[in-house]
Amino acid sequence: MKKNKDLIYKQLKKITTSQHFVKSKISCDLLSYLVEASLEGRNPKEYTIGIELFGKKYEDTDKPDSNIRVYIHNVRKKLKAYYAEEGGKDPIVFVVEKGKYRVRFDSQKDHRPPKDNRFLLPFIISLSMLLVVGFLFIKQLNEEHNPWKKLPVWQSFADNDKRTLLVLGDYFVFSGNLPTGNVGIYRDFSINSEVEFEHLIDKNPELIQTLSKSHLTYLSKMAVFCQSSIYKVFAQTEGDIHVKLSSDLQPDDLKNNNIIFVGNYKNLGLFENIIRDLDFPFGISSTSEQLISADDPCAQIYEPEDSSAKETDYALVINTPGFSDNRFLFFLSSHDIGNISAVNQLTSPDYLLQLSQKHPKQLQSNDFKALYKVEGINKTDLSFELLRVD
Template sequence: MSHPPTGTSAGQGEVSAAMRAAASEVRPRLGTGRSDRLPALFDFLLERTLAGAPPNEQQIADEVFSNGRTGLDRRDANVRVYIHRLRRLLNDMPAMADGTRLDLPVGSYMLRLVEPSGENVLDATPDVLASPAPRPFGRSSAGFVLALVAAILLAIGGWFAFRPATGAGLAKAMPWAALVGSDRPITLVMGDYYLFTSISGQGAGAARPIQVWDRTVPTREDLIIYQMLNPDKAAQVADHNQQYVTSGTIAATFAIRNALRRDAAFRKRSIRLVSASQLSPELLKSTDVVYVGQMSGLGAILRDPFVQASPFRLDDSLVGMTDMASGKQYHSDGVELRDEKMPRRDYGYIARIPGPAGNSLLVIASLRDPGLREMADLVVDTVRLGTLRDTVARAPQGFEALYQVRTLGSANLGATPVLQRPVRTQGIWDRSASTPEYRPIATSTAGQR
């Protein structure tokens, strides 16, 4: 049973005292290094919890990570990274003498005091959604995903409202110029990831169900195959047709849609928003498609033609890729912050290929979210788009460009072009790419990215 963080009269005082006692056990384990913000983050969340005033991500960024700065970037990744670190540390902490311990539930910035019931809020990595009690969403969770995305877009919309106007003149710059002259709708496709539910045992002693992302199970059809091949384990997994979209993908999609709305050439075009799992062959044929997301979230319907057109191959780790044409490897430093003063590296990617019916397909992607934020800024800035060589960007068969993105703490320091080249697209709509051998769920990689 969970103790509520706040209450009335004596009950509230007892809970507050119990939480402070638990906090006194936790705090010495948080470290004291200057660059480690865990103690400050923990103290801030504790006081806001006891006050019954849950903070939002921006308030945490301002109070804990701002260093006296104002107007800190709302996309600051430090908050999510350190929240994840704190949650993991609390999960690993031994219970107090009475069996209670502090807990930071997924999706919440309020601490919670829980009794020894064996219930934990499980988590995987900073960008993977996990939930202790998945809810079925009727026939499909597609409506829920879009509703959630719409709510987040509205929440971050205020930030973009204060950015300098971008988007003017996009119609004259590649890759957007390839979409000019068409009256087709534009479909913005967000990279997403399929989640299934893991169920361990039954009855009062069973662990609570959790949502799992596994790179060997990219679709619900793969889960069905797994259940067919492993009938003894079929009852331990369940499908609720749920998908996850990273926060960086949502922010980048909003920035790009905003820029297109400001450009006269695109303002009157219908712009729809779907996740990669919702992209249908009909949309792929009848609309101009713009993919926004991590390289690993492309989805089979888009991955197939791009794998044939591009020599890049994503590594099994999903944070690196190899250029098969040159043998060079490119690897993202990911989101782990060992020291806030150490620069990090990610890679961004832009590509255009002709669609199956005279339409265009654009890809605005990265290995991880830091690179995606930089690519979203780059593709709506006509000055920065000028770094694309016309002879490459206007190649009728399409092109691809790779950028190295430099970051420092939560700030992007710009993108340096690594390569630009035409791609080979002849026949990509007439044949399918080779299909990798089916690999059943690997326990060692489940829930990891």
Template sequence: MSEKEIHNDLVNRIIESDSFGKSDTYANLLKYLVDCTKTNDIPKETTIGTHLFGLNAAENYDSAKVRVYVFNLRKKLDQYFQNEGQNEECILTIPKGSYKVEMVKKSSAGKKSISLKNPKTLLLISVLLCISIVLNFIFWNKNTEIEKSYEVIPKTKFWNDFIEGERPVLVVLGDLFIYTEQNTITGLRQTIRNSGINSEVEFENYKEKNADSTRVFGDLTYTYLIRNTTDWIESLTKIFYSNHKSFNTRVISRIGAKDIHDHNIVFIGMQKTAGLFNNYFLNSKFSLIDDNTLGYQANPESDIQKFSPLGNPDQFHTDYGFVAKFPGPNNNTIFMFGGIWDTAASQSLKNFTDPELIANLENQMIQKFNKIPQYFEVLFEVSGLDRTELNTKVVHMNEIDKISIVWAEK
């Protein structure tokens, strides 16, 4: 059998093994890297991303995705040679810092024997053993700290779709619309945030209704993110990083239909900034009555309950947060974390990223549904002080049927 045939047979055994797992993506990645190595045409990261994952090197290129997949591929190879491949004559490796696949032959030849009868040899071995024990203890402590930083939260069904799925994850941040206004008489130009304007359409309507020769309105290429945005990213990074999963981040004003079609999506922000994600309310018992009011109607015959914030967001206040996990338009998953004010938006996400709050919410769902539903919607009441959440309680909680068409009108 030729060396090429031996190589191909080994690759096939690895791909078909239980340790490697039944994943076409990782099988294609391994075959691609092996083929490139055979022709001595070692691919670059961007080449792998473009050929295997359809990434656009010119726009929104996710370099982390390629590294994560190759990292996991190395682990799958290690698992194979530790289990089914223990007796293989050759080992396949992908050295760090390279995408070249190396086939290393196992060999015990050339090893020199060491006499244990020599006192100097025994002393040397004893010293090396002591050093090894000390170093192992140091690295064990260090690795334990690293593992603790990885395992930030326990395994939870809330995030299974995002962690275990091969579809890329897109985190969408609710940004606030801002625009410019220039006084043609004084020449003064200012940037304005108008709470009544949260989209291009509303901005165009506003300009039409407020046409004035003394004022010139202008668009901006940037938007405004609220203070809690960094906390949201930190919470999600802990979840995904601990599971070696990457994600892209974008603001709501910069996404389109294709993004919603191609990704598993996490939206976080005030409900008035959710944009097209607010289409969800077309087929929910909840409704977004206006920017400051959420409604709930248990059935067509019942009255609509209205929920609006109370107090001053910069002082003690009560806010309402809304969370919905529901199927997207392309067998993907959408997780929406909203709030009427930013206090509840932050607490809504915290309920699904803090270990203690996760456990509490899981228990409530099991008590009500006898399971943790794959899709659900929850309304939270949140008490806060100076835009910081203090405590929370569930007001309403419903299971969502997978076949519900949340993107169609009633």
């Protein structure tokens, strides 16, 4: 501690007049001498103390003086007794270490005995056990209420460090003159990209006077329902998810993110080549074109239907590895009802558990294609049937 000489001298006087020192002139004189020497920065030896304090004469200064050692020992002993009783609250503690002849001036707080907490040990052990049991209980409770991380499909997204992009398939539209005489937008189901629009103009150059590309796109109602269901899953798994339109997707997005795509077979955008490269043991077609091509020319082809009575849709769920330790999950359908129903079912823990029990090999591999037949009216499914898992 920083030396406060006035306080040190005050404490020295208190010690030398205490009941432990007052009757021993040698101890009082020796302590006073050591304190003065220490304040001056000196570290006296035994013969120095003998000469300067006791007026001794030594023929051999290397020979130890046993009397000095005894005096020093007595000073240490008296200091210990003093601080155990009278000096227990002194701001400074005088310390003469063994083998040394200078005084160290310590703060009282450096010499307070550690608190005896042995009586707390049973309580500490009990509290620790309660905390462990509580932690295990909460963990089990969380797993029961948050089963997503252990369920197929979503487990691979929950365990992956990459963020997830929820890509919503938006539809290509173009501008033109409306029958009302105003300018508006058109949606042609056979034109789903700028490339197809350019082909239309090339074949019909006269349309360039009335039609033009639009910066607008549109989403069907399906996007709202599906986005809400998927976001609920990620809220519970605490995954990082962001939404993006398929028309805004960039090639780097396919490499740097996990992807969940929800859209129509006709608005795949950048995913079109990925889907085309996958192997399918079945096909899906519309009245005008092949939507999903089968590898086997004799494979069964499924064709969605739309009548005044009901819609029949074939929803396809594809879970597959991406390009760089990322995951791709596709929800594809021809009508809104297909994706709404498929996403609703695959964001249900009960349904996923049943599905994984019936098809453990396919789902646990995190690389599968599930085809569903969905029938319904006005975006409300009346039946949902799993046709196959490959």
